[in-house]
Amino acid sequence: MQQLQDLRVSNITRLTAPQTFKQRLPVTEEIARTVLDGREEVENILSGKDSRMLVIVGPCSIHDIKAAMEYAVRLKALRDELKDDLCIVMRVYFEKPRTTIGWKGFINDPHLDGSFDIEHGLHYARKLLLDINALGLPTATEFLDPFTPQYVSDLVSWAAIGARTIESQTHRQMASGLSMPVGFKNSTDGRIQAAIDALRSAMHAHSFLGIDQEGHSSVITTTGNPFGHIVLRGGSQKPNYDPDNIADAERRLQAAHLPSAIMVDCSHANSGKKHEQQANVWDNIVEQRVNGTTSIIGVMIESNLFCGNQPFPDDPSSLQYGVSITDACIAWNETETLLRKGAVRLHEVLRKSELS
Numbered sequence: 001m002q003q004l005q006d007l008r009v010s011n012i013t014r015l016t017a018p019q020t021f022k023q024r025l026p027v028t029e030e031i032a033r034t035v036l037d038g039r040e041e042v043e044n045i046l047s048g049k050d051s052r053m054l055v056i057v058g059p060c061s062i063h064d065i066k067a068a069m070e071y072a073v074r075l076k077a078l079r080d081e082l083k084d085d086l087c088i089v090m091r092v093y094f095e096k097p098r099t100t101i102g103w104k105g106f107i108n109d110p111h112l113d114g115s116f117d118i119e120h121g122l123h124y125a126r127k128l129l130l131d132i133n134a135l136g137l138p139t140a141t142e143f144l145d146p147f148t149p150q151y152v153s154d155l156v157s158w159a160a161i162g163a164r165t166i167e168s169q170t171h172r173q174m175a176s177g178l179s180m181p182v183g184f185k186n187s188t189d190g191r192i193q194a195a196i197d198a199l200r201s202a203m204h205a206h207s208f209l210g211i212d213q214e215g216h217s218s219v220i221t222t223t224g225n226p227f228g229h230i231v232l233r234g235g236s237q238k239p240n241y242d243p244d245n246i247a248d249a250e251r252r253l254q255a256a257h258l259p260s261a262i263m264v265d266c267s268h269a270n271s272g273k274k275h276e277q278q279a280n281v282w283d284n285i286v287e288q289r290v291n292g293t294t295s296i297i298g299v300m301i302e303s304n305l306f307c308g309n310q311p312f313p314d315d316p317s318s319l320q321y322g323v324s325i326t327d328a329c330i331a332w333n334e335t336e337t338l339l340r341k342g343a344v345r346l347h348e349v350l351r352k353s354e355l356s
């Protein structure tokens, strides 16, 4: 008999089950409080009970635990300082969806050397999420591989479904079972409708294939996620955060009988992938909010200790510390300045609406 399967599979390595990771790296009471409070803050912003601006900010991707922790310590202090006007959550992205090929993130290849040590990637990712939450700083991530949430989603307060997977039924089903609010990006070509369709799909119950906590192939049945919203990230080399595009998104959401809750990604096609442009997008969004566009509930910013990016290394020891190895980010100093400036501007509006 000729071989019928695995003709193009060179290896299958069994992974440790999610529950074993959780026993090795358990959640403490204090960490659980940070995760749950973070989710509740985001939910309150989405339902209009909390009028602060949600800010998902942090590196395009995590590749160095030490630098990520240094960033987290700084961000926690800024979160506390600006807490009256902004709800700051750290972007902690471990999975990178690629347009064609490229490094697929820290979980897939944590040693940056093509050894694809996913077992350690999951371990270090879980450990970093625990450490960041232990600071009292909630986390945000993109979920890409449908098995990843079983390993780390208990430590995440906001999740994204990215522009490259927004039309995928697998990802919509996954989002329907996630325990935290989820942002759905518009497609890479700029279409908003795919994000709205994803949002509607994820609100519903689904049954699909997945793994359970013991790592067994299982049927997962979900109840649907009521805390979804769209994220405008621009597309086809064009931004989509201007008032006309925001109004168009509001109309489409209303037509679909969905709440008008929109996040704007200051990076990606909204910045033309030029990190210097992110501040302009942020300023524009703050002004739209000040002028009464309450449908804009939050922003995403790609920021790192130092600005710009560097090529994926042949030799990981040659990397510059605190600089992105995926999309270019704004530097920490600029992040602090622009968030402080925006918070002052938003403060007047928040106080006015509280008084009225």
Ligand SMILES: O=C[C@H](O)[C@H](O)COP(=O)(O)O
Binding pocket: 060, 096, 097, 098, 099, 100, 101, 102, 268, 326, 327
């Ligand atoms: O956010 C990161 C990138 O924009 C995304 O992973 C796509 O990257 P690529 O087009 O370089 O593959």
Ligand SMILES: C=C(OP(=O)(O)O)C(=O)O
Binding pocket: 060, 093, 097, 142, 161, 162, 163, 164, 185, 233, 265, 268
């Ligand atoms: C890949 C990302 O974004 P998008 O899906 O919008 O391209 C990202 O935020 O890292």
